[in-house]
Amino acid sequence: MFDAPNGDGTVGKAMQVLDQVSSFGCPVRFSELLADSPFPKPTLYRLLQTLTNQGMLAFDPERQTYSMGIRLVRLAHSAWRHSSLVPIARPHIESLAETVGEAVHLAQFDNGHVLFVDKYKVTDMFDTLAQAGKIAPGYCTGVGKAILAFMTEAQQNRSLDQQSYKAYTPATLSDRTALVAELAWIRKNGVAYDREEHEQGIISIASPILTSKGRVVGAVSIATSTNRYKISDLKKQKPYLLKCANLIGTEAESWQVPTWS
Amino acid sequence: MFDAPNGDGTVGKAMQVLDQVSSFGCPVRFSELLADSPFPKPTLYRLLQTLTNQGMLAFDPERQTYSMGIRLVRLAHSAWRHSSLVPIARPHIESLAETVGEAVHLAQFDNGHVLFVDKYKVTDMFDTLAQAGKIAPGYCTGVGKAILAFMTEAQQNRSLDQQSYKAYTPATLSDRTALVAELAWIRKNGVAYDREEHEQGIISIASPILTSKGRVVGAVSIATSTNRYKISDLKKQKPYLLKCANLIGTEAESWQVPTWS
């Protein structure tokens, strides 16, 4: 065996534990973690201790529970400001949202998932923060499909394997074959549509953000609700969307190109 | 030697590297990192590789630079939603901001620094996200002093050692003795004032958030600018501020108590 299945040493294991705690989404006990951990008891125990020491996790001694640590917020602030598309994309997203009068999302890809890094909605500017950092599946969102469609074949295969293909709604493309066909269409068409595939009543049109060399670095979407608009209405916004994605792509070029494996 | 000065094993070192990259605040080359790294070349090299593999860092192959990884944004989202005071404090902060008509900040402590986890300003709801995750020094901010004043002696000593005591403005308390005296006063008085100690023209009144057992878990502040108000005006808001801090403290009690060492 060469090229271990995953996990680089102790650090890799520690990150796996972080993910696990994060996946619980609420303070969690040692034994709950142990129950579905690949690690033996003392190993998990020490990893948790180390991470807590480091402020990556927080431990509540009264309830004996672990949750995500505050240090992550500081580190992520850095990531968000410097490493994502946000700083470049902000002005373009704002102006697109104002032109079309609907919510605009900016997303990047992280380990098979779509990660929303910014959002702008004309009416309520509220939940920007609540949205940033949120994740959604790749196979059933507009932004997800737009990114998947324009990946290299190797990246795409790897990502398609990571999808759950759970049918969130009747419209969800819930198997790989259907998705692959759709991706081919998207690649030809240039934009992806979400026809209530993730959430009933929510539709969107999404465009990949490409660098001049054709590398996908993220996606922008215009999202709306079915009781306001139909897919055919979104289709009319395509030129604005493409222009926005294009501007971001060009500027991202001369800035920074993140890597996903 | 027993009990190493800091750093738990490989994971600790990896986190140190993350911090270092974060402190650059922009994409950074291997050699720049190496220049002020305590680690020898191959060690640093491998840590960077591991972290990049894990998505905690992003590597731009064209420019050969590292920056913070997108995975952190996902992890921090979790932290922000579940482990901070934000979910409990939100409504109270909003209502305080509306009562007093000024910007209200919510902060927690992270490794000697003040970490802003939420902000509410009546007029512009814009930069909530831009603010969350931001850090500021402990010794020269209202929230920082409020938290320091109410720590246990052990925590306080540890934190006082971590301050830089840099004089940001003429009003900055730029040595430990002066700060200790001020903290004693704050402890007696119940609230801390920032008299343009961090930023010229910005003043604030801050209250610690205490649990019923007297444990500090964060701080709230009302901040304003000197061309609108004076410290004596802020003093009048003290009862509202205390009430808000108190409500948050009580609710935080029955929720979750994070640990800082």
Added chain:
DNA sequence: AACTAAGTTCCAATATTTGAAACTAAAATT
């Protein structure tokens, strides 16, 4: 073409991590 600096790999010495088992503390049950 020769030189320099930046980035990458080797490999034996070394320090860390590992996990079965033993132990302790706290609940739950008799």
Added chain:
DNA sequence: AATTTTAGTTTCAAATATTGGAACTTAGTT
């Protein structure tokens, strides 16, 4: 109150991953 069960913590020798000096390979200069 005594006993059993469960959850959390520690031990320690064996197994393993990490370490870093030095050598090597690129890429960029002069």
